[in-house]
Amino acid sequence: MSISINPRAQSIQISGIRQFFNQMANYPEAINLTVGQPDFPTPEEVKQAGIRAIEENRTNYSHNAGIIELRDAIANFFKDSYGLTYEAATDIIVTNGASEGLDSVFRTILEEGDEVILPAPTYAGYAPIFELCGAKTVYLDMSDTEFRPDPERLEALITDRTKAILLNFPSNPTGVTLSAEQVGALAEVLERHEIFIVTDEIYSENTFNGQHATFAKHASLKDRTILVHGVSKSHSMTGWRIGFVLGPEAVMQHVLKVHQYNTVCASVPGQYGALEALTNQRHIPGEMNGEYVKRRDYVYGRLVTMGIDVVKPEGAFYMFPSIEKFGMSSFDFASRLLKEGGVAAVPGSAFTAYGEGFLRISYAYSMPVLEQGLDRLEAFLSKIS
Numbered sequence: 044m045s046i047s048i049n050p051r052a053q054s055i056q057i058s059g060i061r062q063f064f065n066q067m068a069n070y071p072e073a074i075n076l077t078v079g080q081p082d083f084p085t086p087e088e089v090k091q092a093g094i095r096a097i098e099e100n101r102t103n104y105s106h107n108a109g110i111i112e113l114r115d116a117i118a119n120f121f122k123d124s125y126g127l128t129y130e131a132a133t134d135i136i137v138t139n140g141a142s143e144g145l146d147s148v149f150r151t152i153l154e155e156g157d158e159v160i161l162p163a164p165t166y167a168g169y170a171p172i173f174e175l176c177g178a179k180t181v182y183l184d185m186s187d188t189e190f191r192p193d194p195e196r197l198e199a200l201i202t203d204r205t206k207a208i209l210l211n212f213p214s215n216p217t218g219v220t221l222s223a224e225q226v227g228a229l230a231e232v233l234e235r236h237e238i239f240i241v242t243d244e245i246y247s248e249n250t251f252n253g254q255h256a257t258f259a260k261h262a263s264l265k266d267r268t269i270l271v272h273g274v275s276k277s278h279s280m281t282g283w284r285i286g287f288v289l290g291p292e293a294v295m296q297h298v299l300k301v302h303q304y305n306t307v308c309a310s311v312p313g314q315y316g317a318l319e320a321l322t323n324q325r326h327i328p329g330e331m332n333g334e335y336v337k338r339r340d341y342v343y344g345r346l347v348t349m350g351i352d353v354v355k356p357e358g359a360f361y362m363f364p365s366i367e368k369f370g371m372s373s374f375d376f377a378s379r380l381l382k383e384g385g386v387a388a389v390p391g392s393a394f395t396a397y398g399e400g401f402l403r404i405s406y407a408y409s410m411p412v413l414e415q416g417l418d419r420l421e422a423f424l425s426k427i428s
């Protein structure tokens with residue numbers, strides 16, 4: 044074909060997770076520990092709110108930024124949970140999942156040649172967005188700092204081309220969280236440099252060790268902090284596609300245009316489901332966390348007993364043990380574990396080169412599944428050691 048494709052689209056790759064999923068189809072008997080969504084159903088009341096919206100014909104386009112009732116509920120949620128003030132009318136946009144929110148934000152702020160600092164190992168969905176905008180990803184290595192960004196390393200990476208930093212805590216793939224002190228130390232660096240701080244806080248409600256610390260709390264940064272959130276993980280609503288972006292009006296008025304031309308508005312029945320989630324179902328993430336902590340403790344305990352080096356996660360539902368000592372690439376390790384051990388887990392290299400030497404295990408599975416998966420992992424390790 045002689046018609047040319049945009050070279051930026053040509054150069055981005057199918058995600059490593061997808062490539063691994065394609066292999067998994069050949070091993071239907073494997074215990075699957077790869078999934079990045081809660082294993083709980085969407086709460087019944089949320090389902091009913093979505094059904095009611097459809098039955099009452101609330102199925103037209105909404106305001107581009109989302110129904111005002113939901114934006115009010117989002118503002119109230121952030122006020123009550125984090126003491127943050129956002130104006131529903133000007134500072135909040137409801138998006139098709141956090142994914143579209145991230146895409147609309149970066150397409151609003153990035154210019155050709157800009158640099159974005161991305162602490163890694165990291166979720167695979169970010170760098171392709173930057174690259175499609177003609178921006179460069181500058182990785183901040185966290186592989187030897189227990190998966191937390193080192194403030195000095197951060198400062199050393201900031202140049203006059205740096206436009207933004209993207210921070211995702213609790214983190215996919217490591218489950219690591221930041222304390223208020225750790226956020227404070229990074230904020231001190233960021234105060235000295237006029238760049239955007241984009242925070243993907245999709246796992247904030249799944250924090251186990253006390254309250255989630257958010258960069259938006261730092262008053263000196265708030266006029267350039269853009270917070271991306273949503274109900275996908277907190278209320279097990281990944282398929283409903285509802286996320287939200289909160290930020291200063293001066294930025295959000297431009298994000299709204301990009302969002303509008305991208306998608307018009309988020310799914311309207313989905314918005315009514317999210318409204319129920321954020322008003323009457325705020326207790327749901329806490330209930331899920333009770334289960335996640337039991338599973339986290341179990342998986343962590345088993346890995347430690349097997350002699351595996353692993354940082355104990357305090358949020359999300361992932362663990363990122365080191366498999367370096369087995370002397371294989373993480374892709375080869377995960378492939379052999381799948382074929383010979385009957386367990387599917389995502390190779391760390393799916394989370395950038397900084398994830399090489401690690402394996403991502405999701406514990407968003409029932410205890411019997413986790414028990415069987417870890418028994419099989421143990422048997423596989425004794426075979427290859």
Ligand SMILES: Cc1ncc(COP(=O)(O)O)c(C=O)c1O
Pocket residue numbers: 079139140141142143166211214215243245273274275281285286
């Ligand atoms: C860190 C992170 N951000 C964003 C997303 C996507 O969220 P959503 O389903 O709301 O688009 C995911 C999904 O796995 C994720 O892990």
